[in-house]
Amino acid sequence: MQAPALADLAPEGHDLAIDPYPLYAALRAESPVHRVSVPGSGEAWLVLARDAARVALTDPRLRNDIRYSSSWQTDGGHAIGRNMLQSDPPQHTRLRRLVAGRFTHGRIAELRPRIEAVADDLLAALPPQGTADLVSQYALPLPVAVICDLLGVPTADRALFHTWSNELVMPTSEEAAASAGTALTGYLTELIDRKSKDPDGTLLSDLALLGDPALLGDPAAEAAPPEPGGLTAEELLGMAFLILVAGHETTVDLISGTLHALLAHPDQLALLRADPGLTGGAVEESLRYNSPVHASAFRFAAEPLDLAGTRIAAGDTVQVSLAAASRDPLHFPEPDRFDIRRRAQGHLGFGHGLHHCLGAPLARAEAEIAVRRLLAQRPGLAFAADPAALTWRTSALLRGLRELPLSLGPFG
Numbered sequence: 001m002q003a004p005a006l007a008d009l010a011p012e013g014h015d016l017a018i019d020p021y022p023l024y025a026a027l028r029a030e031s032p033v034h035r036v037s038v039p040g041s042g043e044a045w046l047v048l049a050r051d052a053a054r055v056a057l058t059d060p061r062l063r064n065d066i067r068y069s070s071s072w073q074t075d076g077g078h079a080i081g082r083n084m085l086q087s088d089p090p091q092h093t094r095l096r097r098l099v100a101g102r103f104t105h106g107r108i109a110e111l112r113p114r115i116e117a118v119a120d121d122l123l124a125a126l127p128p129q130g131t132a133d134l135v136s137q138y139a140l141p142l143p144v145a146v147i148c149d150l151l152g153v154p155t156a157d158r159a160l161f162h163t164w165s166n167e168l169v170m171p172t173s174e175e176a177a178a179s180a181g182t183a184l185t186g187y188l189t190e191l192i193d194r195k196s197k198d199p200d201g202t203l204l205s206d207l208a209l210l211g212d213p214a215l216l217g218d219p220a221a222e223a224a225p226p227e228p229g230g231l232t233a234e235e236l237l238g239m240a241f242l243i244l245v246a247g248h249e250t251t252v253d254l255i256s257g258t259l260h261a262l263l264a265h266p267d268q269l270a271l272l273r274a275d276p277g278l279t280g281g282a283v284e285e286s287l288r289y290n291s292p293v294h295a296s297a298f299r300f301a302a303e304p305l306d307l308a309g310t311r312i313a314a315g316d317t318v319q320v321s322l323a324a325a326s327r328d329p330l331h332f333p334e335p336d337r338f339d340i341r342r343r344a345q346g347h348l349g350f351g352h353g354l355h356h357c358l359g360a361p362l363a364r365a366e367a368e369i370a371v372r373r374l375l376a377q378r379p380g381l382a383f384a385a386d387p388a389a390l391t392w393r394t395s396a397l398l399r400g401l402r403e404l405p406l407s408l409g410p411f412g
Contacts, residue, residue: 002043003037004037005036005039006020006023006046009023009036010023017393017394017399020323021324024321024323024324024327025336027324028049031308031310032048032051033047033048033052033310034048038317039396040396041298041317042317043317044317044319045312045318045319046319047307047308048328049308050325050326050346050348053320053325053352054352055307056299056318056320057351057352057355058353058354061303062301062302063299063302064088065087068301068315069298069300069315069317070314070316071317072300083095084242084355085246085297086297089354093354095231095235098231098239099203103358103361105361108362109365115142116369118142118146119138119370119373122142123374125137126138127408128408129408129409129410131406131407133406135252135256135404136403138255138374139252139253139255139370139404142366142370143247143248143251143252143255144158144162144252146247146362147243147248147362150203150247151202151203151243151247153191153204164183164184168180168181169245169395169398170395171395185237185241189237191240192204192237196208204240207231249398250292250293251367253292253399254283254286254287255371256400257292257400258367259371259374259381259404260401260404261285261289263383263387263406268338272340272375276372276376279371279372280368281342281344283364285338287349288327288344288349289326289327291349293398294321294322294399295319295320295322296351297319297355298317300316301313301314301315301316301318319396322348322349322351325347326347326348326349350363378408378409379409379410380407381406382406384406385405391403
């Protein structure tokens with residue numbers, strides 16, 4: 001018998017996109033691990049409790065490489081290229097080491113003036129009064145500009161790049177996603193080629209020098225071992241794809257989700273306005289309370305194992321609900337309460353273990369700067385629509401607001 005989808009387990013009429021947390025709590029109370037059907041991806045074991053989640057995210061028998069899946073038939077399953085998210089040690093270790101130095105706390109501190117300048121420019125472009133969509137006019141263009149600056153994506157291409165990226169992470173149809181994948185692959189291939197011929201010191205330029213762009217699209221070269229310290233053609237493409245997409249999609253949802261949570265909890269917004277030093281805490285609590293990365297990438301059992309009392313067969317798929325784990329009452333008292341003074345450390349908003357989000361320092365800095373500067377300039381900020389009527393975009397991995405219409409109020 002096929003396992004039920006989460007939507008089938010929800011009470012009739014309950015919209016999981018708006019609020020999945022009551023169902024997570026009910027399932028977690030029954031068992032830390034449940035067999036479910038993931039639309040478009042088949043059946044998987046869904047991990048809902050924090051302790052079990054941390055175990056699953058660090059167990060070396062659960063691999064990220066799709067070739068350990070019992071349903072794997074060809075070397076497909078890679079969105080674009082082969083990247084860190086879809087690999088295991090030692091390949092993952094080698095790939096991560098090549099870019100980790102660009103995302104240290106020190107390097108992100110150097111980026112703060114640029115992030116602040118982008119935020120100020122976007123705020124200056126907002127109307128002096130009336131309403132604005134804080135997703136499309138602020139939460140989205142800020143991280144897009146920063147990550148594209150970092151990698152070296154030309155300004156004129158950024159809107160088109162995001163259109164492709166958004167379709168891949170939140171597909172409207174299989175056909176549209178396939179078309180976006182083809183278009184983005186072609187674009188990145190050409191851009192990498194240009195960067196290799198005319199290096200400009202950006203991250204993508206440096207990566208291009210580690211690989212051979214002439215081999216992109218050559219099937220015979222995709223599996224070729226890299227030169228020491230280098231990248232295969234497929235890895236080069238995969239690295240560019242992962243950093244560009246992961247480098248902004250989740251931060252868009254983190255910024256807009258934090259603003260939504262603050263406005264939905266006026267007492268917490270008042271605390272933050274009285275003490276802007278709590279902004280970092282507000283972002284951290286938002287990561288716990290409304291995880292933008294809602295679930296981990298799929299893991300595949302390389303051998304049979306026991307996970308929190310559930311037997312996982314070799315080849316089975318496992319997915320960790322980071323959102324559910326971060327509201328586990330055994331670790332977070334009153335987990336459904338948004339509290340910016342909470343000690344939210346230990347949440348799984350950025351994952352855990354070897355695949356803990358490499359860009360976490362950048363995402364935290366962007367969200368903290370975005371929230372702090374917006375609230376400082378717009379003291380009268382308020383919802384411009386019924387918050388219960390707002391729509392959320394969801395996928396197997398991500399969750400975030402499509403729009404956030406706000407009344408701007410007067411300047412501060």
